Amino acid sequence: MLSLIKIFVSALICIVSTTILHAEETNTDLVSAHGVFVFNTLLFLIGGFLVMWMAAGFAMLEAGLVRSKNVTTQLTKNIALFSIAAIAYFLVGFNLMYPGDGWLITGYLGPIFSLTGLEPVGATAEQIGDLGYASVGSDFFFQLMFCATTASIVSGTIAERMKLWPFLIFTVLLTAFLYPIEASWQWGGGWLSELGFSDFAGSTLVHAAGASAALAGAIVLGPRIGKYKDDGSVNPMPGSNMPLATLGTFILWLGWFGFNGGSQLALGSIGDAADVSRIFTNTNTAAAGGALAALILTQIMYKKIDLTMVLNGALAGLVSITAEPLAPSIGGATLIGAIGGAIVVFAVPMLDKLKIDDVVGAISVHGIAGIWGTIAVIFSGGSFGAQIIGTVSICLFIFILSFVIWYVLDMIMGIRVSEEDELTGLDTTELGMDAYPDFSKS
């Protein structure tokens, strides 16, 4: 027994002294240069497929919050927009967002129509541009998911009364051009990043931007028939499937670990690993804070907890922490998320007062909470001026261009279905396929 202890202690001394002797060396020597590349790439790949899973989350959430007669259409929009984003980002978006040396207007506009190319098969270290970063494929894969997320925010707001094709055409333009351009201003090394604007994983770049496009659409489209009565009262149109809506929210919550965690952009060192851990923890606690804030508020204000608000609250918490999920303490992140959740409880009825019909609350959750999250970065040392400029410039850019596109689409092909089609339900009129057909077939 004593000899065993001696062996153990001497082994311990060996390990400790080796570690102390090497303490002077840089982190990357402890994980080899190739290891850093592999770990970073791994983070992108895992983060990427987690964010891809958020597409399922959005699909389920929206399917659950629209009425039965519109579910098939909503699902079709979700899978279509994701696929469109994938192609558009490959054809145009990725290089437009990360011009590198290829800016057309430095800091503002990257190269248009530049296809994404990957490293050759079986790439060797010599063929890698930056060994300290990650593979192009993983970078493209990861960033593509963010582009798709932006587009999917729009589909919820304009549900139940928009024709399918105008939405798909808008998505092409949003994912190929609008999103990549505004994101290049920050993550592509453009003028906003020079200004000191800070948006870790995209509270503004993704969420508020998506909400701005959605807001423009909702304004051009108009509210659903019967939603707002002449006397100013609001006619609720409850969703068809609470289990799907809840499932969707949990899926989004899970995917968000990839969304925020992957945005660390590195996993090849102790610091990075610890950082990603902080990000996962803070992301989770912000969602929890948002959910509980909405739960408590709806109990107080409406005397009953509103599940759909709790779901929106959790998402608002996630959106709020997205601008800075690394720096805050767990308590701080919880608070940031809780404020986001509280904001949503007030924002949803406020939009109704303005007669902006947002079917799933996306403008409140992604837009208003997204702006809050971006401003909240000042509590972690961000510059208020830079945060304001970043938020306003991106939201205005997206809103104005989106408004023009929606308006032109409306002129050319009409974006709203006929009154009869809207009342019958889009599933049968746009697609000829009930979501819950039961015995409709002979």
Place this chain on the structure above:
Amino acid sequence: MKIIIAVIKPFKLEEVREKLTEIGVQGLMVSEIKGYGRQAGHTEMYRGAEYVVNYIPKIRLELVVPDNNVSKATDIISETAKTGKIGDGKIFVLNVEDAIRIRTGETGDNAI
């Protein structure tokens, strides 16, 4: 006492209910049904195969009213539920033997 069975287009329900309330109707039974009359079905496609959709979603209203209110009620339903397009629906009027209010035991017109 008569029971009025009305088959109407689903989006007309709220309007019809409001108008019926105005003429003093205090109770309604509503079910979602599928059906067809002379509004025939149409063909759809599912995974490459054609099929005929025979049944169209409708709302079925049932209300029991005293004799003196029957024609007012059927007129109101007719006017409100009408769109002029095919598939507006139908109204049937049947006799009711008796009605009983479970809570108090009242019968007849007092029960409706």
